[in-house]
């Protein structure tokens with residue numbers, strides 16, 4: 001009797017052990033499994049809500065929230081470092097350009113930036129104005145902006161289209177007229193700087209946020225622009241390190257030879273240090289610029305700059321945004337890292353008018 005009780009006790013203990021080991025094992029398996037599921041769920045859920053998903057060649061999901069449309073390659077200036085040169089004279093018919101912009105909006109575009117070439121050159125700014133108005137009025141985009149050399153803008157343009165424009169960026173690389181001549185940032189002997197101040201005053205009058213872009217290169221790298229930038233008081237001062245692009249400003253078939261404009265990372269850093277008191281300064285080294293822009297060319301093809309040249313996708317007008325964007329080379333993380341997302345609608349800016 002005693003013996004059979006002992007056997008029963010041992011048997012029970014053994015069962016307990018086995019079930020313990022079993023449940024521990026189950027727990028381990030459950031945890032490993034749920035951790036694995038969690039990671040995978042996390043990968044999907046960590047993406048913010050998007051209107052429509054597209055994926056790049058890397059297979060990453062991306063949204064074309066901010067897009068640069070270089071609708072013309074023609075320009076009235078001859079900047080020696082220019083990386084978007086007059087390789088064609090093509091411009092889409094306006095209805096096709098509008099159709100493409102609508103496709104971009106449907107794919108999630110919130111900000112459009114019109115660039116070139118010089119965007120105010122084609123049809124004396126009317127083509128640009130009509131697209132600006134269309135993007136704000138019809139597509140209701142939160143942000144519509146332009147990058148221009150500023151030389152061809154007239155006050156009548158602001159009177160007609162100013163209300164539809166959020167930001168106007170004017171490029172100025174030097175506050176020394178001779179340096180602008182050496183760079184080629186001029187038309188004849190006309191003063192680029194006087195024009196910059198004139199456009200800045202119109203921005204104030206017609207309630208458009210004013211921005212400045214500067215390309216730091218061999219000829220302006222030692223300049224101190226602090227006083228002028230303070231006086232002009234832009235909402236944002238983008239400071240680019242001069243970049244080389246094969247086929248544009250270096251190498252075979254290029255229309256420029258920009259090697260002599262190139263500065264080192266340290267020289268660029270020294271320039272930034274000299275201007276560190278300016279709060280609106282946004283620096284863009286070659287590293288940061290690389291792959292962080294979604295660029296549409298004059299045919300509405302995405303331009304992939306990953307190989308150091310501009311490789312075009314098919315046109316969004318032929319294959320749609322989702323297919324074309326796979327070949328854009330766009331890196332959304334780099335876009336966010338360079339501060340690509342900011343308060344970009346003038347309605348939300350605290351502008352001192």
Ligand SMILES: C[S@@+](CC[C@H](N)C(=O)[O-])C[C@H]1O[C@@H](n2cnc3c(N)ncnc32)[C@H](O)[C@@H]1O
Nearest residue numbers: 081082083084116117118148149171213242243
């Ligand atoms: C290609 S331009 C077109 C718009 C307009 N023509 C202008 O100059 O502002 C667009 C911007 O790219 C900048 N840019 C041109 N070549 C560059 C280069 N090699 N490296 C960095 N930025 C450059 C220009 O200064 C300008 O701010």
Ligand code: SF4
Nearest residue numbers: 075077079082117149
């Ligand atoms: S960077 Fe100079 S040459 Fe190039 S498009 Fe702008 S103004 Fe024209």
